[in-house]
Amino acid sequence: MASLDRSLIAGLGPFDSLTPEALDQVLARARSARYAKDSSVFEExxxxxxxxxxxxxxxxxxxxxxxxDQVIARYIGDGELFGIAAAIGRTTYPATAMCAVDCVVLAWPTEAWADLAARFPSFAGSTFRTIGNRLQETQSRVVEMATEQVGQRVALAVLRLVRQAGRKTPEGLEIDFPISRQDIAEMTGTTLHTVSRLLSAWEDEGIVKSARQKITVIDPHRLMVISEHRAGA
Amino acid sequence: MASLDRSLIAGLGPFDSLTPEALDQVLARARSARYAKDSSVFEExxxxxxxxxxxxxxxxxxxxxxxxDQVIARYIGDGELFGIAAAIGRTTYPATAMCAVDCVVLAWPTEAWADLAARFPSFAGSTFRTIGNRLQETQSRVVEMATEQVGQRVALAVLRLVRQAGRKTPEGLEIDFPISRQDIAEMTGTTLHTVSRLLSAWEDEGIVKSARQKITVIDPHRLMVISEHRAGA
DNA sequence: CGGGCTTTTGAGTTAAATCAACAGCAGTGG
DNA sequence: CCACTGCTGTTGATTTAACTCAAAAGCCCG
Structure with a gap:
């Protein structure tokens, strides 16, 4: 089996500031795999x-x-760690990881975690920072769900997606993977019907443009206003 | 200043399995403090x-x-770490810590974290496990908020409180600190009015008994049934 | 070109919020 | 000791945001 090239991970957040030798050592324990769109990497x-x-x-x-009922906890983008149950001492995955598009991943056996963390403290630190950020972000979603109404929550979700996965196009910022009304509903705790109505209304106002499984934000600023002001104009 | 006695923390989760000497070293960096009810230990x-x-x-x-609007992220009980922003590389507190009753705490300067974590890996591990558990639990709350209706969420919140802070009394399991309808509303993303109505209804059915800032669960089983079944009988 | 998703849109319903008023208890100070 | 004041909780009436129910239209793939 050909060994993995260190350029795959050099410079990625978790492996930032590792020496080339260290990168090779890290990769020695990893295997790479491809998963087709709509397949799962692991199950809850x-x-x-x-x-x-x-x-x-x-x-x-x-x-x-x-x-x-399904709830989308988050989307993972390239360069991010996921399924890091081991790092927090869990033995099972707390959620299912579904591929929104065809995916390429590196996988390390859980047993390798303790060793890698000990040998490369910056890797461990980065992992914990990731977990901490996710805790923060999840906490914020609880606050949102408790205090904002649906329109604001959907606006926030779309803005978050654009920030995370926005691709510039002539028309505006397009979310770079297929996403349905149902998906957004599962991110915000509402129904696809409500999401559809909101997006239609925003499209009429020229704030977004959307097609089947595709959303482009034309006027992020006005979307931000909606996400902040209770009851919008 | 009298030094702190190691019996204070021996056997507590984070310091489990530390030697007496290690405990003394950990305590050498700590100071203890008391905070009156309704005062804050730190601010968001x-x-x-x-x-x-x-x-x-x-x-x-x-x-x-x-x-x-206020949202209660969680309650901390004795023996638990809190304000562990440092461990995840944050420099500010993400929330305010209010004393629900008079409290006694140990405090370590943030600078001590890295050193303690390095010298006592079991302490670091326990901290990360705590953070992981909180992520899990917060994630579950997102799911709840997205899928369950208010009655179920309030039932779940009360059950969680009882599990965390239940004291056995002749009548049932009493939550051992003062908690208002407003507090429960802020935990579940609803209004004090709705909480009041729910508790009154449950009291009529003999499931709970409540007084000013006090809740006693008489029939936890029936409360669990309510928390599970959509639309209750 | 047919069948299965995804999306849209309308109509009706409802869970829970809001609005409103009052009751009860607890601590304070005269 | 009692009256006053301020919180906490209860309960009713009304409103509304969002869900549910329903149907149809558009798009994509085999």
Whole structure:
């Protein structure tokens, strides 16, 4: 099996400031894999055998309730770690990782975590910072859900997606992976119907432009205003 | 100044499995402090000069929105770490820590974190596990807010409080610190009116018993049923 | 070109918020 | 000791944001 090239991960957040030798050592424990769009990298509650780095693609992290409702916890972009249950002492994955597009990932066996963390403190530190940021961000979503109404929450979600995955086009900032009304509903705790109505209204006002599984933000500033002001004009 | 006795922290989660000498070294960097009920240990967005362990009391972690709404992120019980912004590389506190009752805390200067974490890996590990658990739990709250209705969310919140802070009394399980309808509303993203109506209804059914700032769960099982079944009987 | 998704839009319903008023208890100070 | 004041909680009436129900239209792929 050909060994992985260190340029794959050099300069990525978690491996920033590692020497070339260190990068090789880290990669020696990893295997790479491709996953097709709509396949899952791991499933909620499954044994956490590995942790992952997304090299290319976009991953949707989803939790399912006993009643069958799905909630999207977050989207993972390239260069980000995911499935890092091991780092926090869990033995199962807390959510399912679905590929929103075809994905390429690196995977390390869970057993390698302690060793890598000990040998490369900057890697461990970066991982914990990631977890901390996600805690922060999740906390913010609780606050949002508790205090903002649906229109504001959807506006915030779209803005967040654009910030994370926005691609400049002649028309505006386009979210660079396929995303449905249903997906946005699952991110914001509402229904696809409500999301559809909101996006239609915003499209009439020239704030966004949307097609099947595609959203382009034309006027981010006005979307921000909507996300802040309770009851918009 | 009298030095702190190691029995204060021996056996507490974060310091479990440290030797007596190690405990003394950890304590050498700490100071202890008391805070009166309704005072704050630290404020949201303030410089994170210290991290804390709650020795005795109960602390409410609160975030305030730009619009002035408050949301209770969690309650901290004795033996738990809090204000551990440093561990995740933050320089400010993400929320305010209010004392629900008179509290006694240990405080370490933020600068001590890296050193303590390096010297006592089990302490670092326990801290990260705490953060991981809180991420998990916060994630669950997002799911709840997105999928359950108010009655179920309030039932879940009360059950969580009872599990965390329940004291057995002849009548049932009493939450061992003062908690208002408003507090529960801020935990569940609803209004004190709705909470009041729910508790009154449950009291009529003999599921809970409540007085001013006091809630006793008489029939936890039926409360669990309410928390699970959409639309209750 | 047919069948299955995704999206849109309308109509009706409802859970929970808001608006409003009052009741009860607890601590304060005369 | 009692009256006053301020919080905390209760309860009713009304409103409304968003969900549910329903149907149809558009698009994509096999």
């Amino acid at each position: 509650n499954a044994e956490a055998h590995s942790f992952f780095l997304l090299l290319d693609g976009r991953i949707r992290v989803v939790r399912t309730t006993p009643h069958g | 967005n303030a410089e994170a000069h210290s991290f804390f362990l709650l020795l005795d009391g109960r602390i409410r972690v609160v975030r305030t929105t730009p619009h002035g």
